[in-house]
Amino acid sequence: MSSTSERWFGAGHSTAADSAKAGAEAAAAAIAGRTPAAVFVFTSGGHDPAAMEVAVRELVRAEASGAVVVTGTGFGELSPAGATEHGVAVAAFGGPGFTVRAHTADVGALGARAAGAEAATAMTEMMAEVDAHHSVLLLLADGEALGPHEIVRGAYSVVGAAVPLVGGLTTGGSGRVVGVAIGSDRPIGIGVAHGWRPAEPPLVVTRATGGRIYEFDGEPALDVLLRRRGVTGTAADLFQGGVELCPVGLARRTGLDIRSLHGGDDEERSVFGTAEIQQGALVWLMEAERDELVAGGPAALRAAVDGLQGAEPLGALAFDCGGRKLTLGEDGTAAEVAAMRAALGRPFAGFYTLGEIARIRGAAGLHQLTLVALALA
Incomplete structure (x- = not known):
């Protein structure tokens, strides 16, 4: 746990098999008898997130205390205790000067952009x-x-350029978007890092729709990737049945945003991912050694702390990509969490997402194969 002048941030972790027990254990460790302004419950497959949230709400007496409790599911969870699957990591914070409000919207009923806007009313x-x-x-x-990019745009349409956006895309098909507004009388820092580096030369997306790319530089996209990656065969050979990801860097004014391609179509010679890449975009194929990816975690935390304008950090929330976890493997993931623990020296908790959200400048804010950190002071 961490506290400064009665403000505090705590993290807890549990691998108990029972969902309610795991949630209560991790939350109790994070809260340590204090009254939270917000509690974030991060879990993964094998658990019942609803039962977990009920247990946490009962523990913090959410209805009486006014504490905001939200749950996110992903490909695993992380905290200073390590990275796990089928467990739970909880982050909580509170004290004077924090104000937190939350609002939930139904994506199916409203549509992605309207749901993002509705959630942003928090x-x-x-x-x-x-x-x-x-x-x-x-x-x-x-x-x-x-x-999902429309959710971010919808939220931006409500809060505008003055309010940064952070967060992550969840698994489990909840059909909802939760907006959590955090106000503080002290600085809030956001860090974004990934460890990937571009491989020259870049490519122009000459034909694309949504998350599917048909052509790079006027050639069939699948053929270009097979050649650039030195693979002979089919889309299944290139992506190894969805296990092997192909990161590309999308040119922005602030640098390269990472997108993940994870499949292809042998008939139409296209490739695709979950995030939109617009026709006309300039992209680079990205590459990295394991140590470079491991360094991305602590780099994001350090960048978030730098955003605190010299204030002492209480702790951080971390949104790491499930694709990074897959690429790093168990040993690499453990090394990254250890490096994050050493870099921050404060509690943190988060989960492995389907995509990361970080909008500091401009209307775009969706990332992949990236780690986004939110630091509080």
């Missing part, structure tokens, strides 16, 4: 109540719903 509600010097909108959105 921020307008909070701003109507308090004059927070620093604020951020955290989004936990169903990553299996269509148009």
